[in-house]
Amino acid sequence: MPELVFFSGTMDCGKSTLALQIQHNRSARGLQGMIYTRDDRAGEGKLSSRLGLATEAVEVADDLDFYDHVVQALTAGGRVDYVIVDEAQFLIPPQIDQLARVVDDLELDVFAFGITTDFRSKLFPGSQRLVELADRVEVLQVEALCWCGARATHNARTVGGEMVVEGAQVVVGDVNRPESEVGYEVLCRRHHRRRMTAAGERAAALSPDVLPVD
Numbered sequence: 001m002p003e004l005v006f007f008s009g010t011m012d013c014g015k016s017t018l019a020l021q022i023q024h025n026r027s028a029r030g031l032q033g034m035i036y037t038r039d040d041r042a043g044e045g046k047l048s049s050r051l052g053l054a055t056e057a058v059e060v061a062d063d064l065d066f067y068d069h070v071v072q073a074l075t076a077g078g079r080v081d082y083v084i085v086d087e088a089q090f091l092i093p094p095q096i097d098q099l100a101r102v103v104d105d106l107e108l109d110v111f112a113f114g115i116t117t118d119f120r121s122k123l124f125p126g127s128q129r130l131v132e133l134a135d136r137v138e139v140l141q142v143e144a145l146c147w148c149g150a151r152a153t154h155n156a157r158t159v160g161g162e163m164v165v166e167g168a169q170v171v172v173g174d175v176n177r178p179e180s181e182v183g184y185e186v187l188c189r190r191h192h193r194r195r196m197t198a199a200g201e202r203a204a205a206l207s208p209d210v211l212p213v214d
């Protein structure tokens with residue numbers, strides 16, 4: 001039975017790597033997939049992983065209708081055995097409905113990869129719709145870790161190493177950027193709630209004790 005599967009997790013937990021592995025394993029068996037992404041850090045029309053692998057992909061904009069796009073590929077004589085969509089959090093909700101239609105009406109597996117929540121721990125609209133419609137939501141096995149060693153469950157946006165909570169929902173960026181740049185850091189809920197980043201923790205550890213110690 002074909003499925004709409006949402007592979008979800010924090011930033012930097014291996015979603016794009018898994019997307020590339022699924023694509024590799026299926027193409028090694030002669031299957032052909034349609035690969036889509038939106039606003040990958042590596043640039044337009046790329047699906048890239050931090051492990052250094054990348055593949056060509058169709059760059060999605062708001063006006064792309066997934067169902068029509070796959071039907072067009074099939075009617076032009078192309079072969080489509082499955083669909084992969086990376087950075088699915090950036091899709092608009094109607095596009096998730098289109099993906100569900102690809103599964104139900106065209107009987108193709110659709111594998112969507114994305115982060116669930118933004119830097120304010122609010123659902124992205126695309127991810128919300130995926131949680132609503134997916135046959136399965138899979139949390140990735142490799143856990144990204146907070147600086148304290150706990151499992152990272154939340155994404156923080158950082159400016160100068162400090163966590164910020166104001167700003168646009170979408171700002172393409174990466175983890176492990178120099179502190180001077182806008183970047184991201186994955187945190188456990190406890191430290192996301194307290195807005196405690198690795199840089200904040202280092203600064204606190206270095207600050208002199210307030211009370212004199214004999």
Ligand SMILES: Nc1ncnc2c1ncn2[C@@H]1O[C@H](COP(=O)(O)OP(=O)(O)O)[C@@H](O)[C@H]1O
Pocket residue numbers: 009010011012013014015016017018048049050051142144
């Ligand atoms: N130099 C490295 N050596 C081994 N693994 C790495 C290295 N750099 C990144 N990774 C792995 O790649 C993962 C990030 O993969 P990626 O697919 O880009 O993540 P996502 O798409 O979820 O943001 C990291 O969690 C880590 O496991």
Ligand SMILES: Cc1cn([C@H]2C[C@H](O)[C@@H](COP(=O)(O)O)O2)c(=O)[nH]c1=O
Pocket residue numbers: 010011012015016039041114115117118119120155156157169170171172173174184
């Ligand atoms: C938390 C958060 C992230 N983003 C952006 C930053 C990256 O470009 C992508 C996530 O990519 P990854 O492959 O999962 O690392 O999303 C954003 O725009 N807004 C946010 O709040």
